[in-house]
Amino acid sequence: MPADLAVIGLRHHGLPLAQAAALAAVDTLGFDPDPRTVSELAAGRPPVEGSLSAAEIRRMLGAGFRATGDPAELGRVRTAVICTPTPLGADHTLDLTALHEAARTLAARLRPHTTVVLESTAYPGTTEGLLRSVLEEGSGLRAGRDFHLACSPGRHDPGSRTHDYAHIPKVIGGLTPACTEAAAAFYGRICEKVVRARGPREAEAVKVLETNYRHVNIALVNEMSWYCHDLDIDLWDVIRCAETKPFGFQAFRPGPGVGGHGVAIDPNYLPYSSRSLGYPLRMVELAQEVNGRMPRYVTQRCAQLLNEHGKSVRGARVLLLGVTYKPDLGDLEGAPAHEIGSRLMELGAHLSFHDPYVAQWRVHGHPVPRADALYEAAAAADLTVLLQTHRTYDLQGLAVKAQLMLDSRGASPTGAAQRL
Structure with a gap:
């Protein structure tokens, strides 16, 4: 049967979207090529650690959510959001393999007037480059004319009790103004606020800036921890005092390292594009070195x-x-x-x-x-x-x-x- 939404990739990025949509009465289908993921969700169990709880999964199922591994069902949706993981590979570049496979799978079933959105972390240029070319080649349709294409970078705070999906503003950048509005109309059903970016590259760069901002500032305070320890200075008291400044300072705290799914991104390493600045982002490189x-x-x-x-x-x-x-x-x-x-x-x-x-x-x-x-x-x-x-x-x-x-x-x- 037709669905309003297909979430492609049911792991840490896709599950929160599927949850928010299902609980907002959006008819939601989840697609994942991994049979174990589908069977675990159907049984009311989280497929990966640190995602949703079993109780949350059961509530989603009760709201009508269903998971499938059948690609044919992707041909009967109005909106498809790609949330596949893009981890760092051995060469420290984003591994876009799962994203590419998801695009190929969707392209073979893509119908006119469908809205396709990329939420996976990717380099600026991925939506209108890699994703667009795979979708157009596999479907025979043209993005911006026959179907809508946009990027809305994932913003998820796992385990947060205050920052749930619906209350985090969604940045959206479409290939055309009509693409942006189509994606905004969809996200407006599940999010309180939609922020329109100039285009997909700007939306993708938002993720680069947000993620690297975190890594660079953690690196700074990690270096301060070495400095203060060597000089017998109480860094924690320094931070306590510094964060009383009402402008120009945001408190970050040191730790044993930086983990999680929000990896530092250097957008100059573009494995699919010849358009590169020819030099790395030095602040990002240094942050990775310090945090590492x-x-x-x-x-x-x-x-x-x-x-x-x-x-x-x-x-x-x-x-x-x-x-x-x-x-x-x-x-x-x-x-x-x-x-x-x-x-x-x-x-x-x-x-x-x-x-x-x-x-x-x-x-x-x-x-x-x-x-x-x-x-x-x-x-x-x-x-x-x-x-x-x-x-x-x-x-x-x-x-x-x-x-x-x-x-x-x-x-x-x-x-x-x-x-x-």
């Missing part, structure tokens, strides 16, 4: 603390608290805990971990023992390292129990633990 050093720095601080207390890393019992990339989520994507654990193991430490959202965790292919009795494990460990600030952690109580504690997030009460 944080797991090594945390490991060095662990060794330093143990040494100051007459212990060696080799043979030390080290408990890692929180191994996910974000608080109160079970998503391990890009979490710095893996590299920190790996480095500590290479130095000879005996690792254990605790995370209320992770039942099993492996480093170098080996399972790391999970501490079920948290306070007893902290008391037994030579060093406890807080990597993620899940709400269930009583940091004051843990600091009292732990022999030695390193807080990489600055979340524990002042004086309760060593801070990064």
